[in-house]
Amino acid sequence: MTWQVPVLYHDDWLLMVDKPAGLLSIPDGYRPDLPYLRSVLEPRWGPVWPVYQLDKEISGVVVLARDKESRKALRRLFDRGQMTRIFHVLVRGNPEWETYEARHPLRPNVGRRKRTVVDPQRGLPAETHFRVLERLGRYTLVEARPLTDRRHQIRVHLYVLGHPVAGDALYGPGRLEEDPISRLGIHARRVVFRHPHTGEEVRATAEHPQDFAQALETLRMEQMLVDTEIEEAS
Numbered sequence: 001m002t003w004q005v006p007v008l009y010h011d012d013w014l015l016m017v018d019k020p021a022g023l024l025s026i027p028d029g030y031r032p033d034l035p036y037l038r039s040v041l042e043p044r045w046g047p048v049w050p051v052y053q054l055d056k057e058i059s060g061v062v063v064l065a066r067d068k069e070s071r072k073a074l075r076r077l078f079d080r081g082q083m084t085r086i087f088h089v090l091v092r093g094n095p096e097w098e099t100y101e102a103r104h105p106l107r108p109n110v111g112r113r114k115r116t117v118v119d120p121q122r123g124l125p126a127e128t129h130f131r132v133l134e135r136l137g138r139y140t141l142v143e144a145r146p147l148t149d150r151r152h153q154i155r156v157h158l159y160v161l162g163h164p165v166a167g168d169a170l171y172g173p174g175r176l177e178e179d180p181i182s183r184l185g186i187h188a189r190r191v192v193f194r195h196p197h198t199g200e201e202v203r204a205t206a207e208h209p210q211d212f213a214q215a216l217e218t219l220r221m222e223q224m225l226v227d228t229e230i231e232e233a234s
Helices: 036-046 068-079 153-160 210-233
Strands: 007-010 014-019 059-065 083-090 099-102 106-110 115-118 128-134 141-144 188-195 203-205
Touching: 007 203, 014 036, 014 203, 036 059, 059 083, 059 115, 059 203, 068 083, 068 106, 083 153, 083 210, 128 188, 128 210, 141 153
Parallel strands: 059 188
Antiparallel strands: 007 014, 014 059, 083 141, 083 188, 099 128, 106 115, 128 141, 188 203
């Protein structure tokens, strides 16, 4: 398979791309022959280094450095929380809140399945801000803004709140027949930060990929039919 990775922004120091779901961010330790983000990009762009990773099933914006100095500078911004990342997440259920600030400490790599768990005693500080974007019957489209970078942070915080991500087999029941999307329902929508070399604001937005957009459209149509039936019955 030939992977197409749209470029959202580039200059002499950095590259911002829209990683498709299914493409690895880093090499697979068991299958080093599988394509991953750098192996797909470097034939055209030369050496690049991801500033952070997205899980294989997650689509959306990834920032990469084009030289080692920029790699250190971008990573400093990221580690200091000066790189804003916005995710769109399709969750199960209908949250009682419009906004929520989750601050559950997290401890990664627990047990045979290497899950991240909430651990008030030994967990690392973790904070995610959530905002409801659209209520779609049995599902809700939520905006997630992580202020820290813990493994599976968004997924675990939503699981604790009682609204696991659609398609999440590690922190939920996995793929259900009624799910409108066949993968993990997370899309890295936007990244904003100050350029480490120029000081100007840099931002990139990744449109919803086809499967994510189709899932939302399917849910909107279902909700429209429900609303119509309610109106006709009243």
